[in-house]
Amino acid sequence: MTSAILWLILFIVMLLIEIFTMGLTTIWFCFGGLVAAVTAGLGGPIWLQILLFTLVSVASMLLVRPFALRYMDKNRTKTNIDEAIGQKVRVIETIDNEKETGKVFYRGIEWMARSQDGSLIEAETMVSIQEVSGVKLIVKK
Numbered sequence: 157m158t159s160a161i162l163w164l165i166l167f168i169v170m171l172l173i174e175i176f177t178m179g180l181t182t183i184w185f186c187f188g189g190l191v192a193a194v195t196a197g198l199g200g201p202i203w204l205q206i207l208l209f210t211l212v213s214v215a216s217m218l219l220v221r222p223f224a225l226r227y228m229d230k231n232r233t234k235t236n237i238d239e240a241i242g243q244k245v246r247v248i249e250t251i252d253n254e255k256e257t258g259k260v261f262y263r264g265i266e267w268m269a270r271s272q273d274g275s276l277i278e279a280e281t282m283v284s285i286q287e288v289s290g291v292k293l294i295v296k297k
Contacts, residue, residue, distance in 0.1 A: 159205060163193035180224055188213030240285045240293065245269075251277040251295070260285075260293055272296040 167189035170182040192209040200208075240262060251258030251271050260269040260283065271277050272286045272294050283295040 158196065159202060160193050160196035163189050163196055163205065163209070167193060180221060184213045184217040184221075185209075187216045237288050240288060243285050244282050245285060245293070245295065247277055247279050247281045247283055247295075250279050251283075260295060262293065268292045269295050 167186050170185040170189060173182045174180075174186065188209040188211075191212045192205040195205045195208050196202075243262065245260040245262045245267075247258070247269070248261050248266065249257060249259040251260075251269050253270050253274050256270075258269045258271070258277070259266050261267075262285070268291060269283075270289075270292055273296060275297070277283060277295070277297060281297065283297055285293050286296055287294045
């Protein structure tokens with residue numbers, strides 16, 4: 157098998173991975189693989205193919221990625237839930253991890269809550285939010 161065909165196979169594999177993940181993870185190697193395949197098709201030595209593959213892949217990642225991420229982030233809904241970490245909240249239903257019960261009141265909304273260390277936390281206790289896990293707030297006294 158010629159090296160041009162191997163580079164094209166690499167290009168196709170990386171493109172398929174990118175299509176299925178849509179995470180801007182392998183598209184850079186597609187560009188590098190395409191340039192390396194053309195170089196191989198024109199009779200370039202293997203060291204030049206590898207060098208061009210590496211340079212084009214890295215350059216495209218460094219130059220294009222910031223713009224692509226900025227464009228992709230426009231469609232992403234941003235939330236402020238990370239601001240919750242460290243906030244003090246009031247327990248409105250006793251938190252018992254074993255029974256999977258417990259609620260806190262945060263910014264006018266009832267949230268399911270669990271104790272970070274597994275301890276029982278009685279209602280009307282003030283606690284601090286340590287992390288957010290799905291729709292639950294993980295808290296400690």
